[in-house]
Amino acid sequence: MKLFIGNKAYSSWSMRGWLACKQSGLPFEEVVVPLYSDEWDRRREGNEFAPGGGKVPILWDGEDCVIWDSLAIIEYLNEKTDNKLFWPDDVHARAMARSMAAEMHSSYAALRRECTMNIRRIYPDAKIGPEAQADVARILQIWAEARARFGGLGGGDGDFLFGAFGAVDIMFAPVVTRFISYSIPVPPFAAAYMKAVIEHRFVQDWIASAQEEEWVIDQYEIAPEG
Ligand SMILES: N[C@@H](CCC(=O)N[C@@H](CS)C(=O)NCC(=O)O)C(=O)O
Structure with a gap:
């Protein structure tokens, strides 16, 4: 999996996506793209950011599966880990x-x-x-x-x-x-x-x-x- 995020100092939604990846225990590569930098502008024009409307976090699982939006990332990773790590049993x-x-x-x-x-x-x-x-x-x-x-x-x-x-x-x-x-x-x-x-x-x-x-x-x- 590959997770695109913004600055760790400022990007709260990125923090949620990243914590969800850590909580899953699954291996992932993180790519920090500083918000509003030249690299940010370049990435936003590319295919990797497009599905999420140019916002972070955005998680790719292989080349065909993309999940954007922090809560959707949590739910995706919850399913991928057999519903055991994210929500209470009760x-x-x-x-x-x-x-x-x-x-x-x-x-x-x-x-x-x-x-x-x-x-x-x-x-x-x-x-x-x-x-x-x-x-x-x-x-x-x-x-x-x-x-x-x-x-x-x-x-x-x-x-x-x-x-x-x-x-x-x-x-x-x-x-x-x-x-x-x-x-x-x-x-x-x-x-x-x-x-x-x-x-x-x-x-x-x-x-x-x-x-x-x-x-x-x-x-x-x-x-x-x-
Ligand atoms: N509802 C989205 C919010 C995503 C979002 O607004 N991300 C911010 C960074 S914290 C962003 O990409 N901002 C850049 C922009 O809007 O141009 C989520 O839960 O992931």
């Missing part, structure tokens, strides 16, 4: 997990607009507007519900929302890094969950690579002012 937990992943995929526009992902930065005094604050409140609410109902799944004594690291954590990992970058206050259960996500080895690998990148995109380096 049907009610799985229903909630899928709802949360879908909500993450389709929502929180204000948070995403105001607090663009920048893994290399921490803004201690970031001020976010009321709509982004509402997004944060909603995310904390569904994290709390999942944690209360399904946190102990599989006898898990960790701090993940559904017992073990999976699709929901992959979808929310760039939210966790945003909450840290923009110093968003969170209750203790959420801090514990965020720590579990950040300390996961795949997330650590991604962050380490992001720290080493030298590309800078000015528009993603601005702290929000509410």
Whole structure:
């Protein structure tokens, strides 16, 4: 498999696609194409980016199978690994997990607009507007519900929302890094969950690579002012 992604410092959807590939345990080649660079423009004109409308992540499995869009990549890799590694076994937990992943995929526009992902930065005094604050409140609410109902799944004594690291954590990992970058206050259960996500080895690998990148995109380096 071959996964095309953007900058690890900035590209949140790429992070999800990449974490999904890591979670699958299947071998894949990663190709980082820095967003809005000359190489980016060149690649976008080529056949490899075309199926996804020129966006990343885009996953090729051989020459005939292409999956674009982070959630579709998760579902494809879930099927390819016999439905064992991404979603909870319990049907009610799985229903909630899928709802949360879908909500993450389709929502929180204000948070995403105001607090663009920048893994290399921490803004201690970031001020976010009321709509982004509402997004944060909603995310904390569904994290709390999942944690209360399904946190102990599989006898898990960790701090993940559904017992073990999976699709929901992959979808929310760039939210966790945003909450840290923009110093968003969170209750203790959420801090514990965020720590579990950040300390996961795949997330650590991604962050380490992001720290080493030298590309800078000015528009993603601005702290929000509410
Ligand atoms: N819904 C898509 C979003 C993909 C997306 O917007 N990717 C961004 C990078 S984070 C991108 O390629 N932006 C470049 C552009 O829109 O020109 C997904 O889930 O993968």
